[in-house]
Amino acid sequence: MRIQLLVTREDFSAANIEREFRELGVGYQVDYLEDHPDLIARYNIRHSPAILIDGELAFRHPPSDREMRDYFHQLKLRH
Known part of the structure; x- marks a missing residue:
């Protein structure tokens, strides 16, 4: 991952x-992001931070601790 x-x-x-x-x-x-204008354009990023997981935009905002734990828990369940 x-x-x-x-x-x-x-x-x-x-x-x-x-x-x-x-x-x-x-x-x-x-x-x-200052070093990667290509990522800004490709994912239409307007604010920092953003989190990509395996090339997919997972978060477009600062996730809470709970959001992150829940997200990764769901990923583990799928694999």
Whole structure:
């Protein structure tokens, strides 16, 4: 599973999301939107953060801890 956290360099919510990824034990990479205008265009991103999972836009907003836990729990059930 490939998880991309798409943020601007000034996005203060990124630290909380990264903490939650670590607590969930999932690997992720951070991509700065300033460096990836192609991702902005492809996914029509208007705000930071956004989270891509396996190339699919999973979150277009900063998810709550519960939203993230529920999302990954559902992914595990499907696999």
